[in-house]
Amino acid sequence: MIRFSDVSVRYPTGTLGLDSIDLEIPDGQFVVVVGLSGAGKSTLVRTINGLVPVTSGTLEVGDRTVSGASKRALRKLRAEVGMIFQSFNLVTRTSVMNNVLLGRLHATSTLRSLVGAWKASDTELAFEALERVGIVDKAYVRASQLSGGQQQRVAIARVLAQQPQVILADEPVASLDPPTANQVMRDLQRINRELGITTVVNLHFLDLARTYGQRIIGMRAGKVVFDGTADQADDAV
Ligand code: ADP
Numbered sequence: 031m032i033r034f035s036d037v038s039v040r041y042p043t044g045t046l047g048l049d050s051i052d053l054e055i056p057d058g059q060f061v062v063v064v065g066l067s068g069a070g071k072s073t074l075v076r077t078i079n080g081l082v083p084v085t086s087g088t089l090e091v092g093d094r095t096v097s098g099a100s101k102r103a104l105r106k107l108r109a110e111v112g113m114i115f116q117s118f119n120l121v122t123r124t125s126v127m128n129n130v131l132l133g134r135l136h137a138t139s140t141l142r143s144l145v146g147a148w149k150a151s152d153t154e155l156a157f158e159a160l161e162r163v164g165i166v167d168k169a170y171v172r173a174s175q176l177s178g179g180q181q182q183r184v185a186i187a188r189v190l191a192q193q194p195q196v197i198l199a200d201e202p203v204a205s206l207d208p209p210t211a212n213q214v215m216r217d218l219q220r221i222n223r224e225l226g227i228t229t230v231v232n233l234h235f236l237d238l239a240r241t242y243g244q245r246i247i248g249m250r251a252g253k254v255v256f257d258g259t260a261d262q263a264d265d266a267v
């Protein structure tokens with residue numbers, strides 16, 4: 031369970047990123063967050079992995095209290111919460127396999143893994159993750175040679191290799207063409223069903239949100255202004 035209790039975020043600039051959010055996301059749910067640019071979607075997901083600190087209120091992720099957590103606790107949290115970005119954030123000059131193994135680096139920071147001396151079990155997890163997104167045949171191709179959709183699938187595999195409790199995706203399809211965007215959304219939805227990993231996806235297209243969101247959260251000016259099913263979302267956001 032992810033639980034926001036009266037959570038606000040105020041940036042050092044004075045901007046209110048989140049304004050008194052109360053929200054519960056049960057384990058295994060697939061949630062889509064929609065809203066215009068500046069609504070607070072990124073801030074919301076970045077509080078869940080501790081990238082943006084909570085100014086007031088209480089935020090719990092599983093059995094961790096994120097608000098007010100120590101640096102050490104936040105590092106552990108980030109090992110359990112995987113993140114996918116609009117810009118894929120791959121190391122494009124190296125192989126797909128090396129990129130996916132970076133997900134293991136988030137999960138285990140042993141000295142061996144820091145110098146790339148991976149255990150067989152790490153490589154196995156990486157292959158499994160690549161299989162799950164259907165690009166295992168690209169394992170030894172340079173990431174720069176893949177299309178945008180393939181690169182985003184590598185990013186999903188990297189997160190899966192981390193074996194997270196939660197996957198956060200911040201506008202993961204914003205730089206993809208519509209068919210590829212649909213494919214990536216289908217992948218995320220299928221992975222959620224197969225593995226039961228709680229998934230929170232930020233989108234700024236309501237049609238994609240309606241198609242894929244079991245639950246849609248609408249944001250405006252740092253507040254939740256809609257929380258319901260796709261059917262209810264018609265003219266709410
Ligand atoms: P998005 O709409 O996809 O969140 P933005 O262009 O708003 O992208 O933000 C890009 C980056 O700039 C993010 O890291 C965000 O946290 C940061 N950012 C956004 N607005 C501000 C601001 N007013 N002051 C400082 N940094 C900002």
Ligand code: ADP
Nearest residue numbers: 041043045046047066067068069070071072073
């Ligand atoms: P969205 O993801 O919906 O585009 P954001 O969460 O990025 O919205 O932004 C919410 C508000 O917080 C906006 O007013 C934005 O300018 C501001 N903001 C985001 N990141 C920063 C930052 N690092 N510093 C200052 N203000 C920020």
